[in-house]
Amino acid sequence: MIRHIVMFQLASSDPAEKDAQVARAKTELEALVGVVPGLRSMEVTRNGAYEGANMDFMLVADFDDLAALEAYQVHPEHEKVAAYIGTIRSGRAAIDFEV
Template sequence: MITHIVFFKLKDNSPEKVEVTAQVLRDMEGKIEQLKYIEVGVDIVHSARSYDIALITKFDSMADLDAYQVHPVHQKVIEHMNEVRESSVAVDFES
């Protein structure tokens, strides 16, 4: 299994804007066949090193992760993230 984790820091990290973006991410659930697991977490500590949102997804294979990356539903999410994201970091690993 491949685990794909992304942390997002938003330009506007007001609670309302963070929740809107978290919901955009959650809305991928059930819409992308290759996406086997999704969890979206909103930061509760708000320290200087915190990111605003964590996205944890799981896929059966690298091929499935690759298919997810170009899936039309995910592409719409990327459009949203490009508008609201200040920065992001990711880690992909076998689990």
Template sequence: MIRHVVTWKLVATDPHEKADAVDTIVRLLSSLPPLVPSVRSLTVAGNMAYFDANWDVVLIADFDDLAGLDAYQSHPEHLLVVPQIKALVSARASVDIDL
């Protein structure tokens, strides 16, 4: 099993704008599991502590194998949300691990 972990820093600095951006990212990514068959589980959430040090949003998604992750990355529904998320973030980091 492959675990795909992505975290983002948001462009917004105002707390209300940040909260709106988090809500948007959560809504967009949470819509994908029923549309992308290779997603086994997906959790996306905003940071809730240590705001000055931590990143703002995290995605944790599991796939059976690397082919499943690749299918998610190139799936048309995923590709539709990517530019919407990119417009809200200033930095992205990710790691993929074998469970």
């Protein structure tokens, strides 16, 4: 199994706007479970401490294998969510590892 962790910094400085953006991203990303083959689980979480010093939100997703992660990256439903996140983020960091 491959665990995919991505952290995002949002471009907005307005806390209410950030909350709304994360809520939308969470809803759309977590809805991909059962849609994207090989995606076992997805959890999206808003940062809870040190606002401004930490990333704003993160996702943790588990995939059957590396091939499933690679298929997810180009899946049309993921691409829709990624396009939205691309309009609201100013930074991104990711790591993938076997579990």
